Amino acid sequence: MDSEKSWFGAAMGGSTRPSWAFLLLLFTVIAVSFLQIRTKTVFPSWVVSGVVGETGISEEAPSCAGFFRAVPPRKVVMSIKDFGGVGDGVTSNTETFRRAIRYMQSFGNKGGAQLNVPRGRWVTGSFNLTSNFTLFLEDGAVILGSQDLKDWPIIEPLPSYGRGRERLGGRHISLIHGDALTNVVITGENGTIDGQGKMWWELWWNKTLEHTRGHLLELKNSHNILISNLTFMNSPFWTIHPVYCSNVVIKDLTILAPLNAPNTDGIDPDSSTSICIEDCYIESGDDLVAVKSGWDQYGIAMARPSSNIIVRRVSGTTPTCSGVGIGSEMSGGISNVTLEDLHIRDSAAGVRIKTDEGRGGYVANITINNIRMERVKMPIRFSRGSNDHPDDGWNPKAVPKIKGIFISNVVSLNSTKAPHLEGIEGAPYEGICMKNVTLLGLAPTAKWQCEFVSGFTDAVFPVSCPQLQSNVSSSWCLDHLENLQIDYS
Numbered sequence: 001m002d003s004e005k006s007w008f009g010a011a012m013g014g015s016t017r018p019s020w021a022f023l024l025l026l027f028t029v030i031a032v033s034f035l036q037i038r039t040k041t042v043f044p045s046w047v048v049s050g051v052v053g054e055t056g057i058s059e060e061a062p063s064c065a066g067f068f069r070a071v072p073p074r075k076v077v078m079s080i081k082d083f084g085g086v087g088d089g090v091t092s093n094t095e096t097f098r099r100a101i102r103y104m105q106s107f108g109n110k111g112g113a114q115l116n117v118p119r120g121r122w123v124t125g126s127f128n129l130t131s132n133f134t135l136f137l138e139d140g141a142v143i144l145g146s147q148d149l150k151d152w153p154i155i156e157p158l159p160s161y162g163r164g165r166e167r168l169g170g171r172h173i174s175l176i177h178g179d180a181l182t183n184v185v186i187t188g189e190n191g192t193i194d195g196q197g198k199m200w201w202e203l204w205w206n207k208t209l210e211h212t213r214g215h216l217l218e219l220k221n222s223h224n225i226l227i228s229n230l231t232f233m234n235s236p237f238w239t240i241h242p243v244y245c246s247n248v249v250i251k252d253l254t255i256l257a258p259l260n261a262p263n264t265d266g267i268d269p270d271s272s273t274s275i276c277i278e279d280c281y282i283e284s285g286d287d288l289v290a291v292k293s294g295w296d297q298y299g300i301a302m303a304r305p306s307s308n309i310i311v312r313r314v315s316g317t318t319p320t321c322s323g324v325g326i327g328s329e330m331s332g333g334i335s336n337v338t339l340e341d342l343h344i345r346d347s348a349a350g351v352r353i354k355t356d357e358g359r360g361g362y363v364a365n366i367t368i369n370n371i372r373m374e375r376v377k378m379p380i381r382f383s384r385g386s387n388d389h390p391d392d393g394w395n396p397k398a399v400p401k402i403k404g405i406f407i408s409n410v411v412s413l414n415s416t417k418a419p420h421l422e423g424i425e426g427a428p429y430e431g432i433c434m435k436n437v438t439l440l441g442l443a444p445t446a447k448w449q450c451e452f453v454s455g456f457t458d459a460v461f462p463v464s465c466p467q468l469q470s471n472v473s474s475s476w477c478l479d480h481l482e483n484l485q486i487d488y489s
Helices: 002-012 020-039 094-105 198-205 296-302 471-482
Strands: 076-079 088-092 113-117 120-124 133-137 141-145 176-179 182-188 191-194 217-220 223-233 240-243 246-256 273-283 289-291 306-317 322-326 334-354 362-383 401-413 420-422 429-439 449-451 453-461
Touching (some): 076 094, 223 240, 429 471
Parallel strands (some): 133 182, 289 322, 306 334, 429 453
16 A cells, blocks of 8 residues: 555656656546546545545535534644653553553543644554543654563453354463543544554464454444544454444545455454444454354343444455355344445455354345446355354254345456355345446356345346346335445434
């Protein structure tokens, strides 16, 4: 990413007269901008810098940012330097961040507080945020995750998972953490939060990991949260994880991890409601965005669904996983999810719904609209049988209910595999509805693979499987797609 931005700046600056290279670049930028307007797809911001808005999106584009209720300016604003912080890339600031936020907690009912992190490289272990608080990373500020495991303490597993996701027992806390918070803003002038995750990935690769890795940012049981205008990179595990939260807006982020970094999902809303994710660019070693709601019997018992979630204008690449995934941890239920205006490239799958026996729960009313894919192996996939359970207490008779999957206006270029849609015997996927889906690049022999699914398709190329050609479903399917309305308030 940095090399691409530098190349762009060098081409645009330092020239006293137009050259053929400059004219070619100018034509390319204009062409890309025209294509973006025509298709509503998103490109990394370096491609369209200086052409439209900071994220490459028209200022008039619809937004779900209203999920977050704006907060007034904080009454107290201080710098991490005021607490003795040293941004030399070596000195540990773990206790400094913890002390600063403990002090600022006293202003929670007095107009709130803001902690500024200035230019520099600030090494720290895990620290907890507080309510009515803003963490602001100035231009050039980099928060670096400590390389000492002791700076990432072990905490209790999430009740909807019953254990650590990777290992039995507890789990490492996230680098930036919060529980039962309200009115929190994490933002800046495109500062960076770098988890320095290679140490953690090697523990995973070497099979010496004792407890589940920590996230880069996790907020639990929290309400009215804004995360914006930052770069998150090199997370040990899932990057941003709002769990048991409501009214969370995540926008204008760049999220980066090496494409082989294990389980470095970009953004994973989990058992949460009213979540807005928009205008983000993500490169990761797992799903760019994954909607979750608990794991097998623990998620079923907690029954905390994910609902009212909008993912819009997200672009990126993941060579091993999906642009957007639903599940596979979906035992608390997932409903009313809208995925639109996505641009996915060089990935294993475009949109994927993942379930399994033992999961229980449900997936309902999922709207997927206006998706552009390039070099995505399998554009659409519904899968089962991950054989991934927390312990022996899972119930094989607990099968998920899937109904109402609406997919429209999808174009995939240079695909290599036709969609695989695999329901579960005794629990078929019902009400699958597709319109205006074009998948190009497939071999003439490539055929849709469908089992235990039913629904209707219209204007789909290549032709879908017989299970999706039911005229019984055609009326309500087309009516739904022609009357798509999304509440952005």
